[in-house]
Amino acid sequence: MDRGYFTADAKSDKPAYTIVIPPPNVTGALHLGHAFQHTLMDALTRRKRMQGYETLWLPGMDHAGIATQNRVEQQLAETGLSRHDLGREAFVEKVWEWKENYGGKILGQMRRLGDGVDWSRERFTMDEGLSTAVQTIFKKLFDDGLIYRAERIINWCPRCLTALSDIEVEHEDSPGELVSIRYGDGDDSIVVATTRAETMLGDTAIAVHPDDERYAHLIGRTIALPLTDRRIPVVADTHVDPEFGTGAVKVTPAHDPNDFAIGQRHNLPNLTVMDEHGAITVHGPFLGLDRLEARSAVVGALREQGRIVAEKRPYMHAVGHCSRCHTIVEPRLSLQWWVKVEPLATEAGNAVRDGRVQIHPKEMEGRYFSWVDNMHDWCISRQLWWGHRIPVWYGPEGQVVCVGPGEQPPAGEGWHQDPDVLDTWFSSGLWPFSTLGWPEQTPDLEKFYATDVLLTGHDIIFFWVARMMMFGLYAMDGQAPFHTIALTGLVRDQFGKKMSKSSGNAVDPLDWMDAYGADAVRFTLARGANPGADVPIGEDWVQASRNFCNKIWNATRFALMNGATVDGPLPAPEEMTAVDRWILSRLQATVAEADALYDDYQFAKLSDTLFHFAWDEVFDWYVELSKTTLAKGGPQADAARRVLGEVLDVTLRLLHPVVPFVTDTLWTTLTGAESLVVTEWPAADPARRDAAAEAEVAVLQQVVTEVRRFRSDQGLKPGQKVPATLDLDGTPLAGHEDAIRSLLRLTAPEEGFSATASLPVAGATVALDLSGTIDVPAERKRLTKDLAAAEKEKAQTTAKLGNEAFLGKAPDDVVAKIRGRQEAAEADIARLTAQLAALPQG
Numbered sequence: 067m068d069r070g071y072f073t074a075d076a077k078s079d080k081p082a083y084t085i086v087i088p089p090p091n092v093t094g095a096l097h098l099g100h101a102f103q104h105t106l107m108d109a110l111t112r113r114k115r116m117q118g119y120e121t122l123w124l125p126g127m128d129h130a131g132i133a134t135q136n137r138v139e140q141q142l143a144e145t146g147l148s149r150h151d152l153g154r155e156a157f158v159e160k161v162w163e164w165k166e167n168y169g170g171k172i173l174g175q176m177r178r179l180g181d182g183v184d185w186s187r188e189r190f191t192m193d194e195g196l197s198t199a200v201q202t203i204f205k206k207l208f209d210d211g212l213i214y215r216a217e218r219i220i221n222w223c224p225r226c227l228t229a230l231s232d233i234e235v236e237h238e239d240s241p242g243e244l245v246s247i248r249y250g251d252g253d254d255s256i257v258v259a260t261t262r263a264e265t266m267l268g269d270t271a272i273a274v275h276p277d278d279e280r281y282a283h284l285i286g287r288t289i290a291l292p293l294t295d296r297r298i299p300v301v302a303d304t305h306v307d308p309e310f311g312t313g314a315v316k317v318t319p320a321h322d323p324n325d326f327a328i329g330q331r332h333n334l335p336n337l338t339v340m341d342e343h344g345a346i347t348v349h350g351p352f353l354g355l356d357r358l359e360a361r362s363a364v365v366g367a368l369r370e371q372g373r374i375v376a377e378k379r380p381y382m383h384a385v386g387h388c389s390r391c392h393t394i395v396e397p398r399l400s401l402q403w404w405v406k407v408e409p410l411a412t413e414a415g416n417a418v419r420d421g422r423v424q425i426h427p428k429e430m431e432g433r434y435f436s437w438v439d440n441m442h443d444w445c446i447s448r449q450l451w452w453g454h455r456i457p458v459w460y461g462p463e464g465q466v467v468c469v470g471p472g473e474q475p476p477a478g479e480g481w482h483q484d485p486d487v488l489d490t491w492f493s494s495g496l497w498p499f500s501t502l503g504w505p506e507q508t509p510d511l512e513k514f515y516a517t518d519v520l521l522t523g524h525d526i527i528f529f530w531v532a533r534m535m536m537f538g539l540y541a542m543d544g545q546a547p548f549h550t551i552a553l554t555g556l557v558r559d560q561f562g563k564k565m566s567k568s569s570g571n572a573v574d575p576l577d578w579m580d581a582y583g584a585d586a587v588r589f590t591l592a593r594g595a596n597p598g599a600d601v602p603i604g605e606d607w608v609q610a611s612r613n614f615c616n617k618i619w620n621a622t623r624f625a626l627m628n629g630a631t632v633d634g635p636l637p638a639p640e641e642m643t644a645v646d647r648w649i650l651s652r653l654q655a656t657v658a659e660a661d662a663l664y665d666d667y668q669f670a671k672l673s674d675t676l677f678h679f680a681w682d683e684v685f686d687w688y689v690e691l692s693k694t695t696l697a698k699g700g701p702q703a704d705a706a707r708r709v710l711g712e713v714l715d716v717t718l719r720l721l722h723p724v725v726p727f728v729t730d731t732l733w734t735t736l737t738g739a740e741s742l743v744v745t746e747w748p749a750a751d752p753a754r755r756d757a758a759a760e761a762e763v764a765v766l767q768q769v770v771t772e773v774r775r776f777r778s779d780q781g782l783k784p785g786q787k788v789p790a791t792l793d794l795d796g797t798p799l800a801g802h803e804d805a806i807r808s809l810l811r812l813t814a815p816e817e818g819f820s821a822t823a824s825l826p827v828a829g830a831t832v833a834l835d836l837s838g839t840i841d842v843p844a845e846r847k848r849l850t851k852d853l854a855a856a857e858k859e860k861a862q863t864t865a866k867l868g869n870e871a872f873l874g875k876a877p878d879d880v881v882a883k884i885r886g887r888q889e890a891a892e893a894d895i896a897r898l899t900a901q902l903a904a905l906p907q908g
Contacts, residue, residue: 071743072115072182074122076509083119084514085110086498086548088522088530089191091130092165093137096175098557098565098591098603099523101575104181105588106554106595106669107521109723111182113664116719116747122514123182124501125173126189129165131453131490132226132234132390138164138452154451154485161452165190175576179584180726182743189501191493192454198471199500200454200493203541205470207405208458213446215466217336217401219323220445221386224344224357225393228449229402231489232442236389241380245365246312248373249298250289256281256300257375258316261383263368264360266291267348268339269298271317273328276302278313292373293350293364301332320399336399344396357396403447403456403486410536411441417539417546424550426667427597430524434551437528438535446489453487460484471505495533498547505541520548523556524598552667553598557591560604578608585725586612592724593677595669614677615728618721621685622714622732628696630710632737637705639756643695644801645766646709647759649688652679653713657750660720673724680717687767688713694805711736716748762798765828769799770809772827777810779901780823780836781845787811788839789819793831823904842905849902856894863888 074082087107090100107123115121138161139149149157176183189196207213221230246259249272256272269291274281281300288297298317305328306315319329320336329336339348344357351367352360368374386395415438417423418431425431447456459467462480469475475483493500498520502511516538522531531551538547558564559571578587589611594601639647656679663672688710695706718733722742730742739745782788790812794800806812812834821833836842863884866872873881 069741069743070186071741072111072121072123072184073186074120074184074514076513078120080118080120082122082513082518083111083114084122084517085519085521086517087123087520088526089126089128089189089494089497090172091133092127092169092190093130093133094172096172096179096575098573098575100172101179101587102557102591102595102601103521103523103554104176104179105591105724106552106667107519108180108182108588108726109592109669110519110521110664112723112726112743113747115182115743116722116745118746120513121182122184122187124187124189124497125176125181125183125185126497126501127170127172127191128490128494129190129192129453131448131450131487132228134161134165134169135450135452136226136390149451157451178576178579180588182726187501189497191490191497195503196493196496196500197454199496199504200488201457201469201471202505203496203537204457204488204492205468206541208468212406212410213403214406215401215403217399218404218443218445219320219326219397220400220402222342222396222398222400223388223391223393224342224396225391226388226450227342229400229445229447230388230395231445231491234389235386235395236392237384237386239382240385242383242385243361243365244376244378244381244383245368245374246376247292247316247368248375249292249316254284254287254289256284256289256314257312258314259311259376260316261381262321262361263364264346264352264357265318265321265339266316266364267294267346267352268318268320268337269316270319270329270334270337271298271332272300272314273303273306273317274300274314275304275306275308278306278308281314292371293367299332301328301334303328303331322397326399338399340396340398342398402445403458403484405444405446407441407444407536410540411438411532413539413544414438414532414535417535423535423546423548426550426552430527430553430598433524434527434531438532441528441532444489446492447484447486448489449485450487453490454493456484456486456488458484491529491533494530495537496541498534498538499542515542515547516545517548519550519552521552521554524553525556527553554595555598555600557594557601557603560602560607562600562602573603573605578605582608582612583615583727585615585727589614589673589725592669593673595673596671597667614681615725617681617685618718618725618728619732621689622718622736625689625710625714626736628710629707630714630736631707632711632715634708636712637708641701642705642709643702644759644762644798645688645691645695645805646706647756648763649683649713650709650754651756651760652683653716654750654752654754657716657720657748661750664723669724676717676721676724680721684713684717687763690809691766691805694808698804718742719745719748765797765830766799766802766806768828769830769832770806773810773812773825773832776823776825776834776904779897780904781848782836782839785811786839787813788834788836789813789815790832790834791815791819791821793833797829799830836905846902846905849898849905853895853898853902856891856898860888860891860895863891 085107087103111121111123142148152160204213221232221235223230242261244259244261245263246257247263247266248255248257250256258272260266272289274285284300285302286300288299291298305324306313317325317328317334319326319334320338339346340357341347346352346355346357346360352363355363365374387393388395415435418425418434425434457469459469459475459481461467461476467476498517499511499515502508502515504511520531534547556564563571565572575587586608590603590608591601594603656675659675660672663675692706692710696703714736715733718729719742722729733742788811792803792806794803799806819835820837822836824831824833866884867888
C-alpha cells in the first residue's frame with residue numbers, strides 16, 4: 067500500500083526523521099516480536115510523514131553468519147556432503163545461492179504488515195557498500211590499536227566449530243554432578259569439588275586463599291595429580307572464596323576463564339586437553355572420548371582409586387549453551403581477534419550520561435550502564451566461511467598486514483589471508499551509518515545521520531545497541547548514532563510465558579493476519595506496548611481488535627451513506643447543535659493527547675485513548691445522537707453532516723499510524739484524496755474547545771446511561787419500547803428530548819398512561835409505565851430469590867469477619883477477598899432492593 071510514499075530524498079528541504087530497527091536474520095521469517103517492533107516503528111514513521119518530515123526507515127537483512135552457515139550445511143548433509151567436500155569458494159557460492167532463493171522472505175512479510183520503509187534502499191550486510199564499511203572500520207580500529215590478536219579463553223561451540231561471544235551463549239539451569247576429589251595423600255592431600263571432572267587432566271595448580279590457615283602449610287608445595295604422572299603446585303590467590311566448598315579449587319587455565327586469569331597471575335602453563343570437537347586429546351585411557359563420556363570415565367577411574375570423597379547428583383547449576391544450536395559450550399583457550407572495548411564503551415556510557423542520547427523509558431538506563439560499564443574485550447573472529455572475512459594477511463616470516471579498502475594485499479609465496487570471518491554483530495553495529503554510504507561523506511549521511519529513534523527490544527541492548535553506540539561514536543567523530551533509544555519489552559503469550567516452538571505457544575503473525583487482518587494484529591500489538599514492559603498477547607485480544615476495525619468500517623460507511631462530507635468550512639458555532647460542538651471539543655482534546663502520547667512513545671495509552679474516543683464517543687454517542695438531527699433535515703442536519711465528516715476525517719488520520727489499511731481505504735473514500743500517508747497530521751485547535759457543550763452532553767449521557775441501566779435491571783430488551791414522560795425543566799436538556807427518546811426507546815405517553823417507576827437523574831425526571839412490558843410476578847420472584855442469596859452471602863462473610871480466631875490465623879489476602887465479597891453482597895442488596903421497590907405494585 068506504500069506506492070512509493072516512503073521514499074526518502076536527501077536533497078529535499080523537508081526536515082529529516084530517521085529511524086532504525088534491527089535488520090532481521092536472513093534465515094528467518096516474520097515472528098511476533100518482529101511484528102511488534104515493526105508496528106510501533108511504522109506508526110512513528112507514518113505520523114512523522116504526515117507531519118511533513120522526510121522519513122527514512124531502511125529495510126534490510128543481516129547475513130547471520132552462524133545461523134545461515136548452519137542452514138546450508140544442514141541442506142548439504144542431506145545429500146551426504148559437507149562444506150569441506152565443496153571447499154571454501156564453492157561453499158560460499160552455495161550460500162549466496164541459498165540467500166537468493168530463500169533469504170528475504172521476511173521482506174515480503176514486512177510489506178504485508180504494512181511497513182512504511184524506503185524499499186528503494188534495501189540493504190544486506192554483505193552488500194558491497196557495507197563490506198567496504200566493515201573493512202574500513204576494521205583497518206581504522208587496527209591502526210589505532212583497538213583490534214588485536216591474542217590467545218584467550220573463549221566460548222567454543224563443538225557443533226558449530228566456532229568461537230562465540232558472551233552474548234551468543236544462553237545460560238540455563240541444568241542437572242549435572244558435583245564430585246569432590248582428593249588430590250595427593252596424607253598430609254599432602256587436599257580435596258576439591260568440580261562439575262567437570264574430565265578437565266582435571268589439564269589441571270596445572272590448586273588454588274587456595276592466602277589467608278586460609280587450613281592450607282597455609284601447602285602453599286608453594288606440589289601435590290600429585292591423580293590419573294597422571296604430574297605434580298602440580300598449590301598457589302595462593304585472593305580469587306578463591308575460602309567459605310565456598312572446601313576452600314580449594316582446581317586450576318585448569320586452558321578450559322576456564324577464571325582459571326586462565328589465575329594462571330596468568332602465577333605463570334602457570336596452559337594445557338589444552340580437548341580438541342575442537344570436545345574430544346579428549348591426552349594420551350592414555352581417555353584419549354578420543356567425548357567430553358561427556360570422559361567425565362563418567364574419569365569419575366569411574368577415580369572411584370576405583372578411592373579418591374572420590376563425595377558425589378552429588380543431580381546438581382543444578384547454570385550451563386552455557388550455543389544460542390544457535392543449543393550445544394553445551396566449551397570454554398577453550400584459542401588464538402582469536404579481539405576489540406579492545408574499554409575506551410569505546412566509556413564513550414558509549416558518557417553519551418547517555420551527558421544527555422546526548424536519551425533512553426526511553428529512563429529506568430532502562432541502569433540495564434544499559436550495567437553492560438557498557440562492565441564490558442569485556444569482544445572476541446570478533448568466527449571460524450566460519452560465510453561472513454566478512456578478516457582483512458589481515460600473514461607472511462612467511464610472521465608478518466601481519468591489515469589491508470583497507472582499495473589497498474592491494476601482499477602477494478607472493480607464503481602469504482595468506484586469515485581464514486576467519488567477523489562476528490555478525492560487527493557489521494550490524496555499523497548499520498546506522500554504513501547503510502547511508504559511510505565511509506564516503508554522502509548527502510544521505512549528512513542529512514539522515516544521526517538517527518532520531520532506535521526502537522528495539524531490551525533483550526539486545528548488549529547484542530546490538532551497545533555495538534552501534536561504540537562504533538557510531540568512533541566512526542562519526544563523537545556523534546552518537548541516535549538521539550533516542552526507545553526500548554520495548556518482549557512479546558509473551560497470554561499467561562506471560564516466553565513464546566517458543568518447543569513450548570508450543572509460538573504464534574505466526576501471518577496466521578493471525580490471515581484470520582483477522584493486518585490491522586487487527588497491529589492494533590493488538592500497539593495496545594500492549596508499554597515502554598520497556600513485556601507484552602502478553604492472546605488470540606482473543608486480536609479478535610477484539612478485529613471487532614474494533616469492523617466498528618470503524620461500519621460506522622464510517624453509515625456516515626457516508628448519510629451524507630458525511632469534508633467539503634467546505636466548518637459551520638459557525640451558532641449554526642451547530644450542542645452535540646456537534648461537544649464532539650468537536652472532544653476531538654481537539656484527543657488530538658492534543660495523541661500528540662503527547664506519540665512523542666512519549668506511549669503506544670498502549672495512545673491506542674486506548676483512540677479506541678475509547680472512536681468507539682465510545684464518536685461511534686456510540688455522536689453517530690447515534692446525530693441520527694435525530696439528520697432525520698429532521700434542515701440547516702442543522704447540513705451542519706451535522708459537515709461535522710460528522712470532520713470528525714471522521716481527523717479520527718481516521720489519528721488512527722492511521724496503528725491501523726493503516728482500513729483507515730486509508732475509508733479516508734480516501736470520504737475525502738476523494740490520494741492517501742492518508744501524504745495528507746497532513748491533524749493539529750489541535752484550542753478555539754474549538756467548548757466546556758459548556760461538554761458539560762451539557764455529560765448530563766445527557768448521564769440520563770441516558772442511568773435509564774438504560776434501569777431498563778436492563780428490569781429485564782427489558784434493548785429494543786423494547788416503553789411509554790414515558792420526561793421532565794427536563796431546570797436542566798440543559800430541553801432541546802434533547804427527541805434524542806433521549808430515540809436512544810432509550812421511550813414512546814410518548816398515551817391515554818391510560820400510569821407511571822410505575824420514576825427516576826430522578828441529574829435534575830431531570832423520567833417516569834416510565836412498565837405495566838404490560840414485563841411479567842411483574844415473575845420478575846418479583848426472580849429479584850426476591852437473588853436478594854435472599856445476596857443477604858445469605860452478606861451474613862456468611864460478616865460472620866467470618868467477626869470471628870477473631872479466624873482473623874488471627876487467615877492470611878491478609880484471604881481476609882481481603884472475604885471483605886470484598888461482603889462489599890459486593892451489600893452492593894447487590896442495595897441494587898436488588900431498589901429494583902423491587904421500582905416494580906409496579908399489585
